[in-house]
Amino acid sequence: MRETLNGKPAGERTRHDFQRVLNAYRSVYYGSPSSTKADASAASVAELLVEMGRQFDDEKLLRSAIKQYEFLRREYPRSRYRFDALLTIGQIYKDDLDDPDQARRTFEEFLKRYPRHRLADDALTDIAELARKAAAGKEAASKRAKSAATDDPETAANPASAEKGGRLGHVTGLRYWSTPDCTRVAIDLEQRVKFDSQRLNRPQRIFFDLADTRLAGTLVGKSFDVDDGLLKKIRVAQFKPDKTRVVLEVDDVSEYTAFLQPNPTRLIIEIRNQKSAKTLANKERVKIADDQPESGSEVDSGAAELSPAAEKNSDSQPAGRRHGKRKAVDGNNDEVATLDLLDLPVESKTPAETVSPLDSRATRVRGESRKKPTSAELAREAQPTAAGDRSLIRALGLKIGRIVIDPGHGGHDTGTIGPNRLEEKNLVLDVGKRLGKLLQARMGAEVVFTREDDTFIPLETRTAIANQEQADLFVSIHANSSSDPKARGVETYYLNFTTNADALEVAARENAASDKSIHELQDLVKKIALKEKIEESREFAGDVQRSLHSGLAIKSPAIRDRGVKKAPFIVLIGANMPSILAEISFVSNPSDARKLRTAEYRQRIAESLYKGISHYVSGLSGVKVASRMGKSEGQ
Structure with a gap:
């Protein structure tokens, strides 16, 4: 619940939203005051009261927060939160x-108790x-007195002008999550x-100074114990009146990168083990020239390309509803049945809600329990790739157990908007949900x-979610777009370098929501050029592309097979598993856009995607159904 609240833009959080979370925390220490989580829940209540007081400019709530911190110190005198509580009272x-x-008396008490x-x-x-x-106040008062004595109207009208300065932005939140290879910290900014950073020894730590910022009341004096092998602890403090300092206590063999991200603004810090980072960089790579088709075309299937380049419409889609039966007239002479036309509005808790990375919304759904598979069904010898090779994944007999489905865009990022007002974000979410049901029911995958x-x-x-969940496929x-309304077809991408202008144009459109900086180029190049992942992703993309085109061509024989392509998609960079991006149709094609509104066509797309995934999985050593079912039964 707390993550959901934090995911909402500050201006959209209501008192009722806060109250629900407050009640949940209070129920912990009211119901079980001796619980090991009781003091943490009491501290969370105080933090939320401070946040409410600041957001709603409510002095009563701020004083309630002080009482809550005093309650924490009184009832849980040995709590590790008692230090933060006393300092935060002074900060309030x-x-x-x-x-x-x-405030001064409180800080002096802190120094006396905990010097x-x-x-x-x-x-x-x-x-x-x-x-x-x-001192500044006394000086301003002295100036006002002198000004009044000399009857200087200009000076009198600007008391305490020396205290005026630029507006300071608040540091509003801090989150972190860990994967086996990387720890990521997100610092939420107004x-x-x-920012500046520096690494210090004895003990090993990295500090970040954020200029012209103030800590939100809920973060004052906070620390976070991580202890994941890379990052030991995070500390935040108001280092100077206009400078926030974030200190990361790290392992002595870790290295880090940091960059700003927009929408919402946040500072991202990634910490990696030096040894694993070097291993990542030194793994067997593919030379760019080795991956170029002899013809010079970037389309593995040899299909010709139309140039996709559509400017997105910023208007929002009207609320959807179910229409009656209609005949869909297809200008492409495709076979079209009488279909139910759907807008299929997407469930939304708040419009354009922003979610904290890796919170509970990264929803896991396990496959349905059917008959227990036999050992023969669970394991088989992996087949070579289409090129006749056996990658390390196949040689080791690795299996598929968990698949991450990533419906593109969402919230304020609508993606492409078609001529019939169909929004890409709604379309791909509906198709993604349909695909998920098929994978659960038929393959037994998680x-x-x-x-x-x-x-x-x-x-x-999105990639971090897949890595943290230790997914096997991504x-x-x-949905595609083009300035040419006649452009149509399906294409599937895997991550690699390319010089093809059309592929780069599609990547540029899909990467628009990213804020990677030029200084990060070398690290991105290292992540892209990993041979093992490229080979399996290309194989995966080929299976999905063939099934996607053949499945849709049954009723739409004129639909183009635009082939398997490679491009540097940000959403695929850093994934630790075979990963692809499927462009399921052109929303900008009026005829295809009409079909995309129908439940039957969306289901056909989902079925085709499922068949492609299933075909790829069948070439590996199987699906880890038994272990997952056992885990499910134990929950």
Whole structure:
């Protein structure tokens, strides 16, 4: 519930939203006051009260937060949160209630009680800031007195002008998640900021200074224990009145990268083990020239290309409803039945809701329990690829157990909008859900969705979800667009370098939501050029493309097979498993757009995608059904 609340834009959070989460936390320590989670729940209530007080400018809520922190210190005197609680009380008095005397007394109490604690420096910094403000106030009062004595109207009209400055942006949240190879930290920001970082020894730590920022009350004095082997702890503090410092206590063999991301603004920090990072960079690579077709075309199937380049319409789609039976007239002379036309509106908890990375919305669904498979059904010898090779995945007999389905776009990112107002984000979500049901029911696979409603998920987070879930396959579903309304067909991409202009144009359109910077180019190149993943992703893309085209061509014989292609899609970079991006049709083609509104056509797309995935899986050593079913039964 807390992650869902944090996922909403601040302006859309209501008192009722906060109250539901508050009640959930309170039920923990009310119902079981001796629980090991009781003190953490009490601290969370205090944090939420501070957040509410700041958002709704409610002094009563802020004072309730102070009482809650005092309750925590009184009832749980040995809690690890007692230090943060006392310091935060002082911060509330200083920053929110404008009570410098009480704030100073609180900070002095902290120093008296915990003089050697790591937060003691923060308390000293706050006391120094209070002293500076007091001195500035006296100076301003003196200037006002002199101004009044000299009857200088200009000076009198601008008291305390020395205290005026630019607006400081708030640091509003901090989240982290771990995978076997990487730990990622996301620092939520109110606006873009400049930041500096430096690494220090004894103990090993990396600090980030965020210029022109202030900590939100809920983060003041906070620390987060991670202990995942790469990152030990995260500490945040108001280092200077206009500078926030985030300190990461890390393992001595880790390395890091950091970059800003938009919508919403956040600083992303990735920490990797130096050894694994070098292994990643030094794995067997594919030379770019080796992957070029002899003909010079980037289309593996040899199919010709039309140039896709459509400017997205920013208008929103009207609310959907079920229409009556209609005859769909197809200008492409495809065989079209009488179909139910659907808008199929997407379930949405809040419009354009932004979700925290890797929260509970990355929904896992297990396959239906049918008869228990025999050992022969579970394992078989992996077949060579279409090129006659056996990759390491096949040589080791690795199996498929978990598949991540990634419906593209979402929230404020509508994707392509067709001439009939069909939004790509709604179309691909519906197809993705249909595909998920097929994989569960027929293959017995465990399915994880990156989104199941109208939620914006950053591109990099989608891959991170797949990595954290330790998925075996990643399928991103999109719909194509072109400035030529006659352009149509299906195509499937895998991650690799390319010089093909059309493939790069499609990648540029799908990568528009990313904010990767030029300085990250070398790291991106390393992640793309891994031979093992390229080979299996190309094989995977070929199976899906053949099934997708043949499945749709049954009723639409004129639909083009645009082939298997390669391009540097951000959503595929960094995936630790075979991954593809399927462009299931052209929303910009009026005839195809009409069919895409129908349930029958969407189901046909899902069936075709399923057959392609199933064909690829059949070439490996099987599906890990038994172990997953056992896990399901134990829950």
